[in-house]
Amino acid sequence: MTRRSRVSGTAFRMSSSNTEPHHFRRRWLLRLGRVLVAARFAARPTLGQAASQEHREVVIVVSDEGDLTRKVVADLRRRLPRAEVGDIKVLTPRRALVIAVGPAALRSVMAASVDGPVISIFTSSQVYHSILETATGRRPASTAIYAEPSPTAQLRLVRLLFKRPIRTTVVLGGRTTFLESLLQRAAAEARIPLTVENYELDDSISRILGRSGESHAILAIPDSLVFTSDNLRTVLLTTYRNGQAVIGFSAALVRAGALATTFSEVEDINAQLEELVSAYEGSGQLPAPQFPKYFRTLINEDVARSLNVVIDDAVRAFANRPEKR
Numbered sequence: 001m002t003r004r005s006r007v008s009g010t011a012f013r014m015s016s017s018n019t020e021p022h023h024f025r026r027r028w029l030l031r032l033g034r035v036l037v038a039a040r041f042a043a044r045p046t047l048g049q050a051a052s053q054e055h056r057e058v059v060i061v062v063s064d065e066g067d068l069t070r071k072v073v074a075d076l077r078r079r080l081p082r083a084e085v086g087d088i089k090v091l092t093p094r095r096a097l098v099i100a101v102g103p104a105a106l107r108s109v110m111a112a113s114v115d116g117p118v119i120s121i122f123t124s125s126q127v128y129h130s131i132l133e134t135a136t137g138r139r140p141a142s143t144a145i146y147a148e149p150s151p152t153a154q155l156r157l158v159r160l161l162f163k164r165p166i167r168t169t170v171v172l173g174g175r176t177t178f179l180e181s182l183l184q185r186a187a188a189e190a191r192i193p194l195t196v197e198n199y200e201l202d203d204s205i206s207r208i209l210g211r212s213g214e215s216h217a218i219l220a221i222p223d224s225l226v227f228t229s230d231n232l233r234t235v236l237l238t239t240y241r242n243g244q245a246v247i248g249f250s251a252a253l254v255r256a257g258a259l260a261t262t263f264s265e266v267e268d269i270n271a272q273l274e275e276l277v278s279a280y281e282g283s284g285q286l287p288a289p290q291f292p293k294y295f296r297t298l299i300n301e302d303v304a305r306s307l308n309v310v311i312d313d314a315v316r317a318f319a320n321r322p323e324k325r
Helices: 022-043 047-052 067-079 103-112 125-134 151-162 177-190 205-211 232-242 251-256 266-283 301-306
Strands: 002-007 010-015 058-061 084-086 097-101 118-123 142-146 168-172 194-198 217-219 245-247 260-263 296-299
Touching: 058 103, 067 084, 067 097, 067 118, 067 266, 097 103, 097 266, 103 118, 103 125, 118 125, 118 266, 125 142, 125 177, 142 266, 151 177, 151 217, 151 245, 151 260, 168 177, 177 194, 205 232, 232 245, 232 251, 245 260, 251 260, 251 296
Parallel strands: 058 084, 058 097, 097 118, 118 142, 168 194, 168 217, 217 245
Antiparallel strands: 002 010, 260 296
C-alpha cells in the first residue's frame, strides 16, 4: 500500500514499508529542505523594502495654543498617535519627520535647521514660499499642503455657477506670480477665459478693478500685496455695484459678501496629511507642495440672488470628501 504527499505542488510516493530504499528517502528530504528554505527567503523583505517601510519618528510643531491649533492637534493625535507635539525649542527631533502647524511654527522649524523632512500645513502658498526663500542656513527637504483653496477647484466652481464660459480676472502680486501657469492650465481645463492682472507696487486695487470691468467674475487669491483688510471692503462694494461675482479664498470672505468658495475643514487637511505621511513612509519621497484635495462649497445665497445666479444642486454638491474613518 502506498500513500501520496504533496509538497509545493509536487507529488511523491512514500512506501509504508520499512524496506523503502534509503537513497529515495534521502532525496525526498533534501528536496523538502530546499522548498522550506526558498519559502523562508521569499517571506523575508528585501533591504529596499525594509528601508522604505521604516517608520520615522514624527514630531508635530506648534507655536501657539489657540482654539484652531488645539483642534488641529487633537485630530492629528488620533491619526498619528505615535507623534510628539510641542515647540521646536523643547523637542529634539533629530531626523524625525516634522509637521509644522501654521506659519509661525514653520518659521521656527526653518530657523532650527532640523535634519529631517518637513511638512507644512495651514500656511498659504504665498507665505510658505516666502518663508523658504528667506530662510538662512541649510534648508531641509520640505513640502506643504497649502491653506487656501485649489485654483483648479475654484475655476471649476465658476463653470458650475454660471453654466457657461464667462470671462474671469485673477489678480496676482509679486508673491503669487508663481501660480500663473497653474491658473492658466486650470482655466483651460474648465474652459474659462482667464485674464491675469499683475499688481505693481504703484498700482491700486481700484484701478485694477476698473480695468476688469468686462469680466463677470473676479477670482481672489490670497496675496497680502493685493488684498488687505483695508481694501477688501472696497473690492466687495465695487464688484457688487458692477454686477461682478467674487470667488473668495475663505469662508469668512464669502460671509462678508463674496459669492462663493470651496473650502476645507481641519479634518479635510489632516486626512490629506495622513495620506501624505503614509505615502512618504512607503516611498521615502516627499511630493511637491499641493493644494487641498478635500473640500466642500459655500455659497452666499443673498449675493447669488442679487447677481441673478441660480444655485442648483450641482453647485451645492460640489465637493470632494475623505473617506470616514
